[in-house]
Amino acid sequence: MNIEQFIQRTEVLHSRLADLYQTASVLPWIPPELLPQAFKELYSTSKMVQLAAEELYQQNEELIQTRNFLEVERQRYQDLFELAPDGYVVTNAEGIIQEANLAAAKLFNVSRQLLVGTPIVNFVNPEERQPFRLELNHLSQSDRFKELVVSLQKNHGELFNAALTVAVVRNQQGRVNSIRWQLRDINQRQRQKSELLNNEHDLIQDRPIHKHSKGDTISLNPLFIWYVRQGVVKLSTFCETGEEILIGLASQDMVFGSNMTSLPIYQATALSDVELVSIYVTEIATDPLLSHTLLPKINQRLKQTESLLAITGRRRVEERLHHLLQLLKQEIGEPVAEGTRLTVRFTHEDIASACCTTRVTITRLLGKLQQQGLISFDAKKYIIIRNS
Known part of the structure; x- marks a missing residue:
């Protein structure tokens, strides 16, 4: 017998006892005090059984809902396991x-x-x-x-x-x-990593190459990002006084674009002869492998930007310059006999903007570092950072 049949029979029994009790109570020839005490107790017990049955039914409904919920959860985790x-x-x-x-x-x-x-x-x-x-x-x-x-x-x-x-x-x-x-x-x-490296090479295959000479301002379009095939690009903005602020360097295999920033003023300048490849944003959104390939490059730019922010937050100009040179050494340095040579020639104005100071101060500090033997310059005035 299931619980619903039990409740139905309980209700029928209670109804019959109620009718019997009512009939016995109104019969004129049977005084009320003659009604058996056991009959009253039977009616009361029947009422309690009916209430208990209703409570049992409610609990059973809750158990069914809980069981259905657990079954859904079990199936969900089973699907996760299977797939x-x-x-x-x-x-x-x-x-x-x-x-x-x-x-x-x-x-x-x-x-x-x-x-x-x-x-x-x-x-x-x-x-x-x-x-x-x-x-x-x-x-x-x-x-x-x-x-x-x-x-x-x-x-x-x-x-x-x-x-x-x-x-x-x-x-x-x-x-x-x-x-x-x-x-x-x-x-x-x-194998997947090897395929990913091949896909990096495919990024520049069959795409037009845009060449810019040193000093050129590179046009920016929110519909695509630039992939640096060769050279270094300076990314900067301008403050209210018109002073330029360095916010990043995009070197070989890195990406940049106006849709990667919220700055109202954003400028890209070639610090050397550069070769760029354009990749449309819609293409990235529809090609998971392409977006997976570009993600580490975007992450590299993010880390570089955080490093530049940390440099500007230092109190002493000497510390800012020291950490900037170390960052440039890591980003665009190449080993030479004397140490690490920066592959791009920066003006004192460029370095001053990155260090949030004046060109005169940078000229003085670079001269001091040169006297201490920590840096030197080659014949083309490229900075060489001595290995410590």
Whole structure:
């Protein structure tokens, strides 16, 4: 009998008892004091049973809702497990596979049905199985995530290096309930990285190259960004007094554009002969691989901008100049016999704007650094920073 049938029968019983009690109460030849006390108690008990049944019904409805919610959540996590890009398997404490997702089956080149019940050690390179078994025993004594690099073997015998992230799950008694394994093919990651490098080369393939001479102002268009193929571009803005403020340097393989800033005044100037390639913003938005390739370059620009902000925040001009030279050494420096030579010749005015000071002060401080032997100049007046 289900709960709804029970409630219906309870209601029928209560209704009949109510009718019987009402009838007995109004019969003229039966005095009220003659009604059996047990009959009254039976009616009262029936009422309590009816109320209890209604409460039970409400609780049952809440349990059904909770069960449906848990089922939705379980299915969601099951879908995440099944469709995860990395391989996932769940084993018992002895390493016998109990569950495996599609990526794991593809990784081992075997169906999931055959994976279940198979010891995970069977997929380890035979030469590494003994150390792996020892590691499996140690896992049962640990509660931390562990990272392993193991040579695994596909079903047809091909070996590949894999990074394993392992987590132990325990029950309330502290015993190992299961071990969860995340499997990543390192060889595949290396191939993807190689493909990414090839795609970087493809960025400038079959695209027109725009050449600018040193000192040229480069036009900016919010519809595209510039990719620097060769040379260095100075990015700057202007304050209310008309003074130029350096906000970035875009060197080879970096990107810049007016849509990458919120500044109302934004200027790009070639500090050397440069070659640029334009990439439309709409193209980036529709090509995930292109956006993935450009993201590290945009991140590089962001880090550089933060470094320049940190430099301007220093109190002493000497410190600003020192850290600016170190940043330029890192960004556009090339090794020479005397130290590191900046590949672009900066005017004292350029350096002064970056250090938020005057040209006269920079001329004096550069002369002081030269006297101390910390910097020098080559025949073309390029700064050489001595290695400390």
